Amino acid sequence: MYIQEQLPWDQINDDTLSFFKAIGVDYLTVNAIPPDVRQGRDRTELWRDLKTLAESHGLKLTNLAATGWDEISLALDDRDEKIDAWRQLLRSMGEVGIPTLGYNFKPAGNFRTESVPPGRGGARYSTFDYEKFMVDPPYYPDKAISEEKILENIRYFLERVIPVAEENDVRMALHPDDPPIPEPMAGAARIVSTLEQYHHIFDMVPSHSNAMLFCQGCVAEMDEDVCGAIRDIGGRDKIVYVHFRNIRGGSRSFQEVFVDEGDQDMYEAMRTYKEVGFEGPFMMDHTPGFPNTDSTFWGGRAFVVGYMRALIQAVYR
């Protein structure tokens, strides 16, 4: 059972990969990828170089992560060019043998409120409180879109890219909105905020390549029973990989806490992944921020990876 960990493309080097290998990471994900991919630049050679570098450290390059581009989600004038660029990305992944692509479809992005109260040891928890958010809600006129339109846009997108993903043996893994609130935020409707919406998206273009990045944190923020959701989505073989994180609270008010201190029983969750036949990988996604930022990079990652490894050994071995 495998653990995946991420780095921006320009921070992947011998030092960071040695660190990953030391703490027992198996797989590498590139997040973010270079911005010029959006302009249609063929990055096959970069993927090949990164793959070779990862392998020289005993790691596998298994994943890229991209933000769904506004031209596509908002159906701007050059949407078709961007869809071509996305297909080019998928082909370059197929060429090099990178099997999964994480992405999202939320033009207005994420929303957070002030990080209060501070967490363990003064750690900064990513926090959302709906009531505070609604005191002065933002509005982004250039991102405004109705639910009907954005649903049409994701259908248009999936119909054109999923066949290319299939041809290239790439699974596209859609990340939930965050916070996953199925109402317009900043003027943009949100269509990846409930499990029902996921089922709708899967049904639009049925394919093994049309699947989910199971962000366990976001699923918990949906007020879903997490293990029930793992059974629902995992039972359909729609989990490409997992963001193994924990929260305290629910949809209207939550904090992203350390993995061991949230509301979710992570051991039970891990057992449920195994029960539905999920074979990984797991990754930590975010860590709370330490007062000393160096500690966030080193300590934050190592803490979660150690925690996940022990649970994996307890459940899968």
Add this chain to the structure above:
Amino acid sequence: MTIQDHVSWADFNDETLRFSRAIGADMICLDIRAMHRLDPTMDLRDGRDSRPFFEAAKEKVEAHGMALYSIFMAGWDELAFGLPDRDDKLDAWRRMLQCMGEAGIPALGYNFKPMGNFRTPSVPLGRGGSVYSTFDYETFSRNRPQPHDPPVDEAEIWANMRVFLECAVPAAEKAGVKMALHPDDPPIPEPLGGVAQIVSTLDHYRRIFAAAPGDGNGMLFCQGCVTEMGVDVYETIREMGRRNKIVFVHFRNVRGALPSFQEVFLDEGDVNMRRAMEVYREVGFDGPFMMDHTPGIPGDVQSRAGHAYAVGYIRALIQTVYG
């Protein structure tokens, strides 16, 4: 179930304590072995009233939401070698125990190995180029360190230990402090540096416990050293746990055993750590666990990643075993 993190005197500051708390440590083990070298005015061997010192340290830890559970102190040479001022040092040790007890610090980790630890070069390197603390008897034998002069045989150092235990254990009990004796490392029952090692086998421990019965005479159960002894680790937890001799645990893993071993990451050693944790639970051990050493990860200043990795791993195991 609690986790204790190791903080040495040189790093005993708010930044370190915030970090320990962030990764979920509940308690701190303050290692003052090097304190008198860093600050010659801070030498508890002079028999001073150290209560204000312990109280201040405790307060500092508590301000970060943790408890100061233990102090770690090397057994003093005057005691191990029976030097002329031994009686003064016995008094000072008792005074230290009394002051710890008054300050409300319940455990004292210590050792009784005047020549310290022995290691050989860290080959091969470990995961990601990590440096594993390594011992290989053959390599060691080819290049032994200069031995202590004069040599100290087992009878002599054992006699000194007996004097120490007979004096210190009743004082510990009176003070409400548990003394937790760490094994020799490597635990080889022969004189590695010219001085016999007498805390290297389970029989040694049985003899030590018999010499001064009582809860004040306990073991710092370094699971790594026990593994290095080549004994059945799970059975040893059972024996020491059932006798209520485990004060706290160094929860670490090893590949190999004497005559040759490496201290590896928790998840990749020979011992099934989950099974070990289950045995601690079975014998009613209720903590704390602590990580002890971590392999040296390249670039990991102050071993922050190493601490975090181990504490994360231990926390997950605790949650699966103790609930």
